[in-house]
Amino acid sequence: AQKVTQAQTEISVVEKEDVTLDCVYETRDTTYYLFWYKQPPSGELVFLIRRNSFDEQNEISGRYSWNFQKSTSSFNFTITASQVVDSAVYFCALSDHYKAAGNKLTFGGGTRVLVKP
Amino acid sequence: GAVVSQHPSWVICKSGTSVKIECRSLDFQATTMFWYRQFPKQSLMLMATSNEGSKATYEQGVEKDKFLINHASLTLSTLTVTSAHPEDSSFYICSARESSGSLGGEQYFGPGTRLTVT
Numbered sequence: 001a002q003k004v005t006q007a008q009t010e011i012s013v014v015e016k017e018d019v020t021l022d023c024v025y026e027t028r029d030t031t032y033y034l035f036w037y038k039q040p041p042s043g044e045l046v047f048l049i050r051r052n053s054f055d056e057q058n059e060i061s062g063r064y065s066w067n068f069q070k071s072t073s074s075f076n077f078t079i080t081a082s083q084v085v086d087s088a089v090y091f092c093a094l095s096d097h098y099k100a101a102g103n104k105l106t107f108g109g110g111t112r113v114l115v116k117p
Numbered sequence: 118g119a120v121v122s123q124h125p126s127w128v129i130c131k132s133g134t135s136v137k138i139e140c141r142s143l144d145f146q147a148t149t150m151f152w153y154r155q156f157p158k159q160s161l162m163l164m165a166t167s168n169e170g171s172k173a174t175y176e177q178g179v180e181k182d183k184f185l186i187n188h189a190s191l192t193l194s195t196l197t198v199t200s201a202h203p204e205d206s207s208f209y210i211c212s213a214r215e216s217s218g219s220l221g222g223e224q225y226f227g228p229g230t231r232l233t234v235t
Contacts, residue, residue, distance in 0.1 A: 037226075043208060044228040045161075091160065095224075103214075104151055105224070107160045 004108035012114045020078045023092030034075045035093040123227035138196045140211030146191035147213035155208040167194045201234040
């Protein structure tokens, strides 16, 4: 069975600080996909990134960066120079490879990030 | 592209009544749609997988007679909460998986429907 663990339930930072969100996953599949989503107070999920299990390169997108380490089954997410608008709940998720990344997702418990001005 | 809508965005109903929630893929065809439920301050839990033209597959612990799912077309899936009770109050989110083509089978989420049962 697949499992995603986000050990941090809530993180509070002051604006411009960096914040790293941890994600550890478990799967028996050799091919799988990892995702991060942002859920602002409105509730709508915002897709941030998808990474397949064969691509361990770290990725940077603006103030966001992701560190995928297959050896430790982790896919951590860092927000650099946080802003108040980054305040949201962030979910890490895992899906298997069935039909190319579009299979059902297993979500972690989520980490609530509060960025104070 | 790749927009998924849900209707209604929120609904309040009385205990014992039924509520229907629609999930539509607006600019692509979706062979498969997923229904998730999210209780306050909790994560999303998959309820069922809906495949066009066939019966939905329910996750363990989800009552199929209570949560009726119909996926009658490639752009519409509906979730009906029958005989709703206060404990069914939750945020229901659907997602749609594009059948083929340029979107490559990605999964896109709707904005969610907040159900309150009084």
